Amino acid sequence: MIQVDGDYRMPIDGSRDDLIRSLIGKRLTGLARSQYVFNGEADEVDAGDLEFTFDNETKITLELASDGESVLARDGALSLPEPFDLDAESHCSWVSVDLLQASRFAVLRHSILQAAYAVIGRWPAPVRDEFQIGWLLRFDDGQELTYFNNGDDAVILLEDTIPASAEMEILIREMV
Template sequence: MSSRHSPSPTRAVLDLQNARSLLGKRLGALLHDQYYFNDEKDLGDIGSLEWRFGERELLSMYLLSDGASVGADFLPSDTPASFEIEPNVTCSWKTENLLAGLSATHLENTKICAVEGILDSFNGQEPLLAGFRVTFETGDSLIYLNQGDNAVVFINALPPVSVGLETRFVTSV
């Protein structure tokens, strides 16, 4: 796995700063890497996000290899290559419009007015940057969250509460 997906003690600060660069921008498109198993869409993992603005400006959000953290940078999403597990059993990914899939196309061309990091701490352990919450000028919010090796998105909803997990929304780490 590339170092892009490797966690480190100091990278959460930079990842949140990168995500906060969305502030004040108008969303052009929000793409994601949709997973397919034997050509059937698997809704359990939303994959990486690619926020697009203007001509060529973008920000990617993705899961880190520790199974709990997220990252953000200014590189295009690296959609995984398709592969066969055995003959006629394939895993593949397709880049798709996330907002269309979530019936939230009204967020296209809206201004982003808040970006927060989601810090999770389990049973008092060191907090991890587990996700991002992006709020639009419409009052709508989108949460991108690492939920146990799966990337999930919540529109205008909070993630479920887990026993022993403390969650905080922050603007700096």
């Protein structure tokens, strides 16, 4: 992490590229996300962390970084926080949602990861800081899945374009 004007931000990190790059050519066998639940009601705004399982049981998880802008890729399974009570009437919990059971994502089952692209957010001049705010993953059947940080909320898109931002320029960079 680097400090910029008293704020901590995650710089673009090549080790995340290496982790994602190691999955190219592997078959997707599982896709799950964490779902925040407050008093029995699911949060439909934040998509939560996203776990990919590949044919050799390799698991990676994409998650929002604590800087509020970046996305991290880490080796390992989805990790759900322990449930807790805020008070006698307020309960917080998390569940894992199998996205391959949802009809919209079922098309990705057994697809082979063909390419991965870094989604970069660039702040305008004079700052011009760049942060990796997400990943765009392309599968062998042409399907594209994008996971990105939209403020404080994770967003998962399937065959959809990242909405334009009035605050920053959005760039898609191929990994080399």
